[in-house]
Structure formats: C-alpha cells, structure tokens
Amino acid sequence: MSIKTEDRIFRLDNKYFSYILYADKQNILRHLYYGNPLNDFEVDDLTYIARDWSNTYYNANEEKEHIYEDNYNSMASHVEVASDGNNDKKGSTICIHQKDGSFYTDFRYESYRIYQGAPKSDVLPYIHSKDCESIEFTLRDILSHAKMLLTFTIHEDSPVITRSTELFNDSDDSIDLNRIMSLTLDLSNTELDLFNFHGDWALERFVERTKVPHGTTVISSRYGRSSHVENPFCILATPNSNENYGECYGFNLLWSGNFRFEVTKGRYQDIRVNYGIEDTNFSYLLKPNESIELPQAIFSYSSNGLNHLSQSFHDFIRNHIVPEGCFGKYRPIIFNSWEGCFMDFTTDSIINYMNSAKEIGAELFVLDDGWFGHRNDDTSSLGDWYVNTKKIDLKKVIDHCHNIGMKFGLWFEPEMINADSDLYKAHPEYVLGHRMSEMCLGRHQFVLDTANDNAVTDVVKQVNSILDTYDIDYVKWDNNREVSDNFSQYLNRDRQESVDYLMTLGTYRMYREIVESHPSIFFEGCASGGGKFDLGVLRYFPQIWCSDETDPVQRLYIQYGTGYGYPLSTISSHVSKCPVTSYQSKSNIAFFGTYGYEFNPTKLTDSEKEELKENASRYHRIHQDVILEGDMYRLSSPFDSNYFCEFSVSKNKDKALLLFANILKEGNYYRFVKLPGLDPDKMYINSYDNKVRSGNYYANVGMNFIRWLNEFDTILVEFEEVKE
Ligand code: GLA
Numbered sequence: 001m002s003i004k005t006e007d008r009i010f011r012l013d014n015k016y017f018s019y020i021l022y023a024d025k026q027n028i029l030r031h032l033y034y035g036n037p038l039n040d041f042e043v044d045d046l047t048y049i050a051r052d053w054s055n056t057y058y059n060a061n062e063e064k065e066h067i068y069e070d071n072y073n074s075m076a077s078h079v080e081v082a083s084d085g086n087n088d089k090k091g092s093t094i095c096i097h098q099k100d101g102s103f104y105t106d107f108r109y110e111s112y113r114i115y116q117g118a119p120k121s122d123v124l125p126y127i128h129s130k131d132c133e134s135i136e137f138t139l140r141d142i143l144s145h146a147k148m149l150l151t152f153t154i155h156e157d158s159p160v161i162t163r164s165t166e167l168f169n170d171s172d173d174s175i176d177l178n179r180i181m182s183l184t185l186d187l188s189n190t191e192l193d194l195f196n197f198h199g200d201w202a203l204e205r206f207v208e209r210t211k212v213p214h215g216t217t218v219i220s221s222r223y224g225r226s227s228h229v230e231n232p233f234c235i236l237a238t239p240n241s242n243e244n245y246g247e248c249y250g251f252n253l254l255w256s257g258n259f260r261f262e263v264t265k266g267r268y269q270d271i272r273v274n275y276g277i278e279d280t281n282f283s284y285l286l287k288p289n290e291s292i293e294l295p296q297a298i299f300s301y302s303s304n305g306l307n308h309l310s311q312s313f314h315d316f317i318r319n320h321i322v323p324e325g326c327f328g329k330y331r332p333i334i335f336n337s338w339e340g341c342f343m344d345f346t347t348d349s350i351i352n353y354m355n356s357a358k359e360i361g362a363e364l365f366v367l368d369d370g371w372f373g374h375r376n377d378d379t380s381s382l383g384d385w386y387v388n389t390k391k392i393d394l395k396k397v398i399d400h401c402h403n404i405g406m407k408f409g410l411w412f413e414p415e416m417i418n419a420d421s422d423l424y425k426a427h428p429e430y431v432l433g434h435r436m437s438e439m440c441l442g443r444h445q446f447v448l449d450t451a452n453d454n455a456v457t458d459v460v461k462q463v464n465s466i467l468d469t470y471d472i473d474y475v476k477w478d479n480n481r482e483v484s485d486n487f488s489q490y491l492n493r494d495r496q497e498s499v500d501y502l503m504t505l506g507t508y509r510m511y512r513e514i515v516e517s518h519p520s521i522f523f524e525g526c527a528s529g530g531g532k533f534d535l536g537v538l539r540y541f542p543q544i545w546c547s548d549e550t551d552p553v554q555r556l557y558i559q560y561g562t563g564y565g566y567p568l569s570t571i572s573s574h575v576s577k578c579p580v581t582s583y584q585s586k587s588n589i590a591f592f593g594t595y596g597y598e599f600n601p602t603k604l605t606d607s608e609k610e611e612l613k614e615n616a617s618r619y620h621r622i623h624q625d626v627i628l629e630g631d632m633y634r635l636s637s638p639f640d641s642n643y644f645c646e647f648s649v650s651k652n653k654d655k656a657l658l659l660f661a662n663i664l665k666e667g668n669y670y671r672f673v674k675l676p677g678l679d680p681d682k683m684y685i686n687s688y689d690n691k692v693r694s695g696n697y698y699a700n701v702g703m704n705f706i707r708w709l710n711e712f713d714t715i716l717v718e719f720e721e722v723k724e
Contacts, residue, residue, distance in 0.1 A: 003154065014157075017159055029107075030072075048071055052076075055067055075087040083105045084104065084106075096144050097177075098176075125321075125508060125540065134151050147167070150164075157315075158300075160300045165182055167180060187270060188270055193236070193241070199558075205564075206558075219260075220280075232534050235250050237306065249273075250565065253534070254297075256507065257278075259276070260280075285495070318569060322569075327569070334362065334597070337367055354401055356602045361616025365406050365409065366409035367392075379420060380418050402471065409476060414477065414510055415479050427458070430449055447485075459510065523542070560638055560644055560646070569594065571592075583612060632646060638661070644661040655721070657717070658675065660705055679695045
C-alpha cells in the first residue's frame with residue numbers, strides 16, 4: 001500500500017487499484033484515474049480534452065483572455081471537488097450561498113499531508129483501523145474562504161477507499177452552506193448500469209438494475225433514516241458485467257439519516273457520482289470557528305464482477321466498521337419472543353418459553369416489546385423505560401434465563417415517544433413537529449426530537465438505568481416510524497434547515513452513550529425490520545434485523561438483495577412460524593444470515609424439535625467460520641431465475657455451505673451448480689451425495705441437482721475438507 005506524490009500528482013495504490021489525483025496549475029484538484037493498478041501514465045494523456053469553448057477564461061484585471069493550463073476545461077474536466085461557480089453543470093460537491101447573494105462556490109487546492117491512520121470523529125461514526133494510510137488535502141473557497149479538509153484513506157488488504165470531508169469556517173463571518181456531498185467521483189465510463197436496492201416495509205432491498213440514462217438519476221431517502229424504500233448502498237457496473245465478470249463500482253455511506261446518491265450522465269457522455277446527505281431543504285449555518293463533519297463515504301472498484309465487489313465490502317464492514325472485537329466472536333443462537341406472543345405475556349409464560357427455547361438449542365432469549373410503562377399494545381409507553389412490574393417480574397425472568405444457561409436480551413425503542421407516556425406529559429417539547437392541531441403519527445407514535453440535547457439525555461439516562469440495574473446481555477434497538485413534521489421545538493430558527501443532520505447526530509450520541517458504557521452487551525439494530533440497514537447503525541450494532549417479513553420465500557429475495565452490500569454476519573434472520581415451508585427449509589434460509597428463532601416454542605411437535613436441534617448442531621459445526629466470517633458467492637438470483645443459490649466458503653477453505661432454493665415446482669432438469677472459491681487442490685466431502693471431489697471438480701463440473709423439485713424445496717449442502 002502506498003500514497004505517493006511527485007509534481008503535484010498524488011497516487012493512492014495497492015494491489016487492487018490505483019487512484020490518481022492532480023493539483024493542476026489553476027489549483028484545481030483534478031481526478032485523473034480510478035481502476036486497476038496502473039504502472040505509468042502521462043498527465044497530458046489523462047487530462048486531454050479536445051479544445052472547445054470552455055478552455056479559456058477572461059482575466060478582468062489584465063482585460064485579457066487566457067487558455068487554461070493543463071488541458072483544464074471548465075465544463076468537462078474531471079475533478080474531485082466540483083464547484084457551483086463555473087461551466088460544470090454535472091452537479092456540485094458543495095454549494096455555499098455567499099454573502100453577496102450568489103451561489104458562486106469555487107474550491108481551490110492549497111496543500112496536502114500524508115499520515116498513518118484514518119480520520120476520527122467525536123460526533124459521527126467512522127471507520128476504525130490500525131493499519132491504513134491517509135492523504136488529507138486542504139482546499140479553500142475563493143469567496144467565503146471556507147476551508148475544506150478532504151481525506152482519502154486506503155488499506156493494504158482492501159480494495160475499499162474511504163473519503164472523509166470536514167468544512168471549517170475560520171473567517172469572521174458565518175457561512176451559509178446549501179449542499180455538501182461526501183463524495184464526487186467522475187468516471188470516464190460512458191455506459192454504466194445502476195443497481196439500487198429499493199423496497200418497502202417487509203420487502204426490503206429488492207434488486208433493480210437499470211441503464212444510467214442521460215441527465216441526473218437520484219436514489220435518496222427523505223424519511224429521516226436510511227429507510228425501507230431505498231438503501232444507501234448503490235452499484236454502477238458496465239452493461240455486460242455479471243457476478244464474475246466486468247467492471248463495477250460500489251458506494252456506501254457511514255450515515256443513517258437522509259441521503260442522496262446522484263448519478264449524472266452529461267453531454268460528454270461521462271458519468272459523475274455525487275453522494276452524501278440529502279440537500280433538499282438542507283442548509284447549515286457555519287458560524288465563525290465552527291466546522292461541520294460529513295459522513296464518510298466508502299467506495300470500491302472491481303474488474304472481476306459483482307461477487308468480488310460484494311466480498312470487498314463484506315470484509316471491510318467486518319474488519320473496519322462493526323465495533324472492534326465483534327468480528328470473530330461467537331454469536332449465540334437467539335430466540336426472540338415477538339412473533340410467538342407479541343405483547344401478550346406474563347412472567348410464567350415467558351419462563352415457559354425460555355424452557356422450550358432452550359430445548360431446541362437457543363442460547364440467548366430476547367424479551368421483545370411490551371415489558372415497560374403500561375404497554376400492552378402499540379398505543380402507549382414509548383419514552384417510559386421502566387419495568388411494568390404489574391405485568392412482569394423482570395429480575396425473576398432474567399435469573400431463570402441465566403440459571404438454565406441462556407443469555408438474556410431486552411427490546412428498546414429509544415428514539416420514539418407516545419402521547420400516552422409520562423415522558424410526553426412532562427415534556428411535550430421533546431416531540432419533533434409543530435404543535436398544531438394535526439401532528440403526523442406513525443404506529444401511534446411521535447419521533448423523539450434527537451436534536452434536542454435534553455431529550456437525548458433523559459432517554460439515555462432511563463435506558464442506562466435499566467441496563468445498569470439488570471443483568472442484560474443483549475439489546476434489540478428498534479425504530480418503528482419514519483421522520484415527518486421536520487420542525488424542532490428546541491432548535492433556533494437558523495438551525496431548522498439542519499434538523500435531519502442534527503437529529504442523526506443526536507441519535508449517534510444516544511448510541512454512543514448507551515453502547516460505549518455497556519461494552520459487554522451485544523446490540524442488534526432494527527427499524528420495523530430493515531428500515532435502517534446502513535453502515536452508520538452497523539458501526540455501533542454489529543447486526544440488524546433484516547426485515548419484519550419472516551415468510552421464508554420472501555426472505556430469499558430480501559436476504560439476497562441485502563447481501564450485495566452487507567455481509568451475512570450483519571443480516572439478522574430467524575426461523576418463524578410462517579407455514580409456507582417446512583421447518584427444514586425455514587432453517588436453511590435463516591442459516592444464510594445470523595440464525596435464530598421467533599415463534600411459540602411450546603407448540604412445537606417432537607419431530608419439529610428434532611429438526612431444529614439438528615440445525616443447532618450444524619450451527620456450532622459450521623456457522624461461525626463459513627457464514628459469519630467466510631466469503632460469500634451469489635450463484636443464482638431469485639430475481640432473474642427460479643433459483644436462489646448462495647455459497648459461502650471459510651477463509652481457510654476447509655469448509656463451505658451451499659444453499660439452493662427452488663421457487664416454483666420444476667421437473668427433472670439439469671441443474672449444474674459450479675462452486676467457486678474452494679481450494680482446487682483440496683478434496684472435499686459433500687453432504688448431498690457424500691462423494692469426495694476436488695475443489696477443481698466442484699469449480700468446473702459442480703453439483704448436479706437433477707431431480708424433481710417442489711415449490712420452496714431447499715437443498716443445503718455442507719462441504720468439508722478431507723485430509724489424507
Ligand atoms: C418492530 C420490529 C419487530 C418487533 C416489533 C415490536 O416491528 O421489527 O421485530 O420488535 O417492532 O413492536
């Protein structure tokens with residue numbers, strides 16, 4: 001890995017890519033190259049643009065026209081920071097509403113520094129890493145004099161680049177910031193497909209592939225969270241690319257609030273990506289001596305197709321995003337009470353659940369919604385984080401759980417508040433929104449104004465008090481509605497247009513103050529299922545409940561789509577009571593995620609119990625190395641075919657697991673599934689026909705699943721190295 005500079009050319013290289021920038025003679029930070037490692041090049045080649053009418057400028061002092069140096073063309077050149085002051089109309093990185101009333105924004109390069117390590121933040125989630133190198137550029141706006149620190153961080157062992165941005169006001173006047181993107185990337189490709197991951201509640205992250213059209217295409221969320229509707233993870237890929245072939249670029253953001261992924265195909269047929277916080281209805285008043293930090297963008301390039309791109313993100317998220325120490329740690333099999341009894345439980349019924357859950361191999365019992373305030377349905381008590389002692393003896397339940405050898409987890413929804421709560425009665429100003437006759441509700445609840453420091457402090461105190469009083473091993477952190485009524489009763493007039501940004505910061509403060517003061521507790525994120533499946537959340541909570549949809553067939557699609565950007569170790573998935581498939585198929589599907597249970601365990605038949613116990617022993621045998629820590633390959637997409645097929649191989653290539661799921665009933669067709677990723681020279685026994693074959697054979701011939709397959713039949717095959 002290296003970051004080198006010579007003659008104002010800056011090279012970021014490792015074995016996966018070269019990324020090259022140039023501070024030109026006008027002090028514009030130009031983007032020269034991003035792709036496979038490059039040996040030699042000439043600036044002139046990479047900047048050349050046929051001369052046209054945007055190659056010149058007029059110097060008013062000299063009253064003379066000049067030709068820009070270094071082939072700069074104010075309409076077409078590729079840049080790192082696109083400004084709103086010139087002919088470049090492909091979308092700016094930053095826009096300042098200047099004191100003179102104009103939007104003339106123009107950032108020029110001043111200096112750089114190279115250092116070991118990566119930028120950190122006190123307010124935002126950031127990548128953690130011991131072994132990386134960064135280059136920080138300083139740029140300054142001509143009119144406002146705002147100072148931008150733009151930092152790129154690279155690792156030896158990863159194709160992923162991190163880009164961090166901070167804007168300072170070291171002038172005497174405030175600066176009115178209208179837009180600031182975390183990433184601008186100019187690509188010389190003229191044809192690309194866009195993959196976005198869209199959906200709705202219980203239908204999250206469905207894969208959509210479309211050709212990037214001329215003009216600007218926007219994937220965004222204005223729901224106050226990353227949302228069910230779109231996901232911050234996006235891909236651009238050459239039109240002929242597939243899982244194993246072709247150039248592709250992936251993008252994600254360490255952010256959980258509103259975001260905007262903007263892709264513009266311009267008049268020169270090249271493509272620009274602008275990516276960051278949503279700028280609609282956004283502005284930020286940067287007072288003298290203040291700074292604003294923007295979410296880190298991570299992006300990656302693969303010349304070998306989408307599987308490789310996904311694997312790069314999976315490794316990066318496991319190594320540098322989820323909390324340090326989580327990756328590689330054993331995760332107990334979770335049993336969650338929600339779909340079994342919802343809020344209808346007593347101390348005794350929960351104890352019965354625990355006993356039955358233990359029998360099928362569950363190792364951590366989660367008491368979901370309904371244990372606090374006076375909550376028996378979803379109309380009350382959010383905000384009152386104290387035990388409903390009339391309903392449940394929490395200490396007795398926890399002691400029982402620990403006595404039978406299980407860990408214990410509890411559900412919270414700290415960012416929300418019901419009108420029917422003590423907190424609301426005492427502090428109606430904690431609610432986001434105008435206090436008018438009509439205030440939007442979602443699931444009967446308001447959104448807590450997390451831009452309000454007092455609201456955050458109060459709720460953190462309550463949650464921490466429960467976590468300090470009771471012996472709790474796990475927390476499920478829910479978030480069950482979208483943000484609306486974007487008005488903070490706490491903020492001054494000049495901060496209202498930053499409310500989403502400030503609320504997201506407030507939420508991160510809650511995460512930090514609760515998570516960091518309880519390092520031994522394992523946290524799982526949730527937002528009506530997967531409404532907040534993003535890197536900001538994953539920085540604090542290593543896994544996220546992937547969807548409220550537990551129908552295993554629907555889950556095939558949801559988990560498949562989620563896996564493009566996120567490792568299986570983050571995709572929380574449970575076997576539920578949904579009757580559309582056998583328990584065996586449900587377990588097989590949940591296995592390609594974190595694995596757990598969610599039904600009434602006291603109602604299982606003996607044979608169902610046996611099936612589930614068998615899965616628990618498979619979990620111990622293979623899940624950690626292969627699913628949580630291995631390399632996952634997508635082999636067949638349920639979006640494009642009748643089959644879902646994923647294959648995951650342990651890092652040391654001694655074990656692997658294949659899931660093949662058939663959707664509609666089908667006859668005796670040839671179904672050869674070729675298996676990449678095994679060691680070609682090793683021999684492996686497979687649990688389908690118990691034959692021993694080499695990795696080479698599995699890669700080139702594969703498994704033939706020729707047989708009759710009914711709807712929703714699944715085949716799970718284990719592979720294990722056979723040593724001589
Ligand atoms: C959300 C979650 C569910 C469950 C309920 C409880 O919908 O996604 O798993 O926790 O809330 O109210």
